[in-house]
Amino acid sequence: MLSAFNYLNEEQQQQVEQSVVAAEKQTSCEIVPVIATSSGRYDRPEDVVGLWLTIVSALCLWYFFPRNGGQAGDWGGMPVIVELFLAAILLAIAFILGAIAGSRIGWLRRLFTPRLQMQDEVAARAREIFFDKRIHHTEGGTGILIYISLFEHIAVALADQSVIDKLGQPFLDQICQKLTTGLHSGNPTATLCETILEIGNQASTPLPRATDDQNELHDALVLID
Template sequence: MKRAADLFDAPAKERVRAAVAAAEQTTSCELVPVVATSSGRYDRAEDVVGLWLACGAAVVVWLLWPHAVASGDWDAPAAWVGPAALVAAIAVSFTLGAWLATRIGWLRRPFIPADQAADEVNAAARRAFFDRRVHHTGGATGVLFYVSLYEHRAAVLADRAVVEALGEGFTCEVCAVLTKGLKDGAPADALCAAIAEAARRLAPVLPRAEDDRDELSNALVLLEEPGR
């Protein structure tokens, strides 16, 4: 699984910061880019991976363990050894599968419903919107650009003044620019393009005032742990 810190090196982070600074020279809005490694924990998917591995181990033990004892064989294992080996194989395999799924993202990906991933990303974007104080600007003009690498999803959230000026469609249109760039495989370029597109639309309706001050940092925010 790609980590946000590994995907954005120092030059990439500087490019995004410069894009935010340039955009905020034309509009009074505060633009905040956030990239998360993952937006959710997906514990159930990890358990499903463990369950599948446990089922496979149970089948292997059942096929390999002798079910009949030859007449006159006094060296055969006790009757309880077979069931005990089966239980031990299931327990160890389940634990190993769940542990591997926490560290290897593609193992649990097939078991994560698309709607659950979308809900996790949307919830994480809303948390970032409040945690990063994007909602707390003086003119209610904050805009959040949120990218979640593991889920391959993005979201754009805007505060009240932006929605009143440009409507709900603004965030959807800017998010479309962001997701297209991400699909092309260049996250830093995608963020810069989305920031520039947002500024182009915001500048005519929410222009930068002479006394405007920078309320939030222009730096790219990288989140490595879900909910952090």
């Protein structure tokens, strides 16, 4: 699974940070971009993949090592209790391997995780970061969070109420759509930079930067693994 720390190289991270600096020169908004590896634990795929691999292993045992007429089959006449013991061990191993695969292989986790659950997890995590990073606590109430969760392929834009009043919720929804489309196109750096600069341009008139405006939040790209 792709880590947030490997998503952009150092030069690309600096480009994003420079975009934040440039955007905040036009507006009083405090823009905080965040990239996270994942927003949820998602235990279900581990159980589902483990169960399916166990079922497939059981069918393979039944097919390749049959018992005919109560006599020992292809296992060389081993006692039934030994065969059952070995089968139980093999099935347990199959479940463990499936659980490991379900927890570490990204496309398997996404395949067996409902989309609605991922959306809820990303939204909850974004709200948590919005408060934990004190983005909501700026003096003018002008914090904006751009949150990208890599595993779920979902982007969220959150803002203080004063920003929503000036720019409108549809603008934030548009930002999310632009981020999602751009990230799917395979150019995350340009997408992030363009989005941040667009926020600065759109907010420059309704929320202009004052002459005595202080930079309350760090301009660095936040990475969460």
